[in-house]
Amino acid sequence: MHILVIGGTRFVGRHFVAEALDRGHEMTLLHRGRSNPDLFPDSEHLLLDRDGDLDALSGRAFDATVDVCAYLPRQVRHLAEALGGRGGQHLYVSSVSAYAPANRPGQDESAPLHPAPDPPTETIDEETYGPLKAECERVAGQLYGDALTVVRPSYVIGPHDPTGRFPRWVERIARGGDVLVPGPPEAPFQAVDGRDLGAFMLTLLENGRRGDFHAAAPAPPYGFGDLVAALVEAIGPDARPVWVDAAWLTGRGVDGAALPLWEEGRLDQELALDPGKALGAGLAPRSLADTARDTLAWLQDGGSSGSDRALGAEQEAALLEEWHASA
Numbered sequence: 001m002h003i004l005v006i007g008g009t010r011f012v013g014r015h016f017v018a019e020a021l022d023r024g025h026e027m028t029l030l031h032r033g034r035s036n037p038d039l040f041p042d043s044e045h046l047l048l049d050r051d052g053d054l055d056a057l058s059g060r061a062f063d064a065t066v067d068v069c070a071y072l073p074r075q076v077r078h079l080a081e082a083l084g085g086r087g088g089q090h091l092y093v094s095s096v097s098a099y100a101p102a103n104r105p106g107q108d109e110s111a112p113l114h115p116a117p118d119p120p121t122e123t124i125d126e127e128t129y130g131p132l133k134a135e136c137e138r139v140a141g142q143l144y145g146d147a148l149t150v151v152r153p154s155y156v157i158g159p160h161d162p163t164g165r166f167p168r169w170v171e172r173i174a175r176g177g178d179v180l181v182p183g184p185p186e187a188p189f190q191a192v193d194g195r196d197l198g199a200f201m202l203t204l205l206e207n208g209r210r211g212d213f214h215a216a217a218p219a220p221p222y223g224f225g226d227l228v229a230a231l232v233e234a235i236g237p238d239a240r241p242v243w244v245d246a247a248w249l250t251g252r253g254v255d256g257a258a259l260p261l262w263e264e265g266r267l268d269q270e271l272a273l274d275p276g277k278a279l280g281a282g283l284a285p286r287s288l289a290d291t292a293r294d295t296l297a298w299l300q301d302g303g304s305s306g307s308d309r310a311l312g313a314e315q316e317a318a319l320l321e322e323w324h325a326s327a
Contacts, residue, residue, distance in 0.1 A: 001063035001205065002026040004087060006050055006070070006079065010035040011160050012093060012153075013068040015198030017043070023202065028062070030054075035162075050075060054082035061086040064205045068093045071132060072122055073139045080143040089205055090144040094137050094152045096190075096214055096270055097130035105188065105220040105272035109152075109212040113137065137212075149204050153197055154190040154216035154271055155261060158291050159298035161194070164306035165260035170295045171305035173231045176238030180316045180323075182254070182262045183243050185225025188272035189261070190216040193291045196284060203282035213278045217285040220272035224262065227288065234289035235296050244323050252319070257309040 003020055007013035008029035017027055017040055027043040030050065037045075046056050050069070065087035070076050076092070100112045113134035121128055137150055157166035172179055192215045200215055225243075232239050246265025256262050263271070275283065299305055311319075 001088075002028070003205070004028045004030065004057075004062040004065045005068065006030050006066065007068040008066075009037065009039045011162055012156055012194055012197060013066070014039065014160060015158075015194045016066060016068070016201050017198075019195070019198045019202050023206075025202075030057075050079065054078065057082045057086075058084075059086075061088070063088040064091065065089070066091045066093070066201065066205075070136050071124055071129075073132070073135050074122075076136050076139045076143065080140075089147050089149060089208065089210075090140065091149045091151065091201055091205060092137065092140045093201070094133045094150050095130065096152050096154045096216055096273060098134040098137060098152055099130070099270055099273075102269035102272070105269045106274045107269070107272075108274045109214055109277055111273075146210060149210050150212045151197070151201055151204070152212065152214040152216075153192050154214070154273070155192070156194050156197060157191045157295070158193040158195060159294050159303065161295070162304075163260070164304055164310065166191070166291075167295055167299055167303060168260050168306035168310050169228075169231060170235060170292055171299055173228070173236035173239045174296055176236060176240075178240050178242050178320055179236075180259075180311070180320050181228050181241045181243050182224075182249055182259050182265070183246050184223075184265065184267070185228075185243060186221075186223040187225075187263055187265070187267055188220060188269055189222055189224045189227050190218065190220075190271045190273060190275075191227075191288075192217060192283075193286055196286055200278065200281075200283040207282070209281055213281060213283075214273050214275070215278050215283055216271070216273045217275050217279075217283070219275055220269075222272075227261075230288040231292050234292040242320060242323070244319070248323065248326075249319075252322075254311070254319070257307070258311040258315075260306070260310060 033047040114131040
């Protein structure tokens with residue numbers, strides 16, 4: 001197949017393209033050239049801003065199009081206009097955040113989505129990200145109809161993660177010692193390795209699978225405590241997790257940016273989805289232990305472990321000291 005990828009050099013797109021090249025597909029990557037521009041030198045690169053002039057796509061046809069970076073409905077419309085029906089099967093990468101709040105575990109792809117933002121907005125934040133993704137899905141459905149495949153990943157983890165969320169925990173647990181871990185341990189958690197997500201997306205295209213699939217594993221019940229235990233076993237034999245009460249942390253201004261992947265004590269069920277449909281369609285999640293070891297190797301080779309907002313060593317030590325004293 002000749003596949004057009006919107007993005008393709010950063011994390012999910014990068015893993016998808018690498019898998020597609022390994023399987024012998026022809027790739028055209030449309031991106032701005034700002035992230036890893038030297039990747040995939042044997043593929044065609046169209047250095048364009050998706051929000052700008054896309055006349056370079058005029059008259060061109062593809063067997064499939066993969067859009068990994070549409071966050072606004074107008075971006076979905078703009079790309080469809082430029083392709084003019086010549087993009088083949090269209091795969092849109094959405095998010096499990098598109099689902100409306102869930103009150104029970106084990107929901108499948110028929111779970112309701114967020115309504116459109118009201119009033120309409122192009123501001124992307126914690127409140128609008130999910131509704132905007134849901135609206136992008138609806139617009140894509142109107143434009144591509146039966147040619148549309150939607151993939152909704154949960155947290156995407158593994159090497160080349162630019163968010164630093166999972167790498168932060170890998171680096172911290174590998175360092176050992178007392179590790180501040182936010183409770184509760186039973187808070188639902190699901191993730192997918194970016195390499196497994198890329199392989200799954202390609203399998204859907206190769207098999208001509210249409211419809212909606214959420215890429216989220218393991219099957220519930222699985223909690224944040226299970227994730228921490230898996231990391232300690234795989235890469236942190238000297239780490240000693242210290243579970244700290246969620247309300248105590250939030251009362252001191254600690255949030256999910258300081259401790260990434262933490263849902264700030266909520267027990268919402270958006271990360272307790274039934275992965276059955278995706279597993280049946282070819283999703284093959286590797287173990288968290290393998291992902292942790294590979295991510296640690298990537299960090300040791302120069303990868304980044306987090307953002308400036310993540311909890312630093314001095315802050316963590318001070319919080320642990322105060323927690324022990326209060327306990």
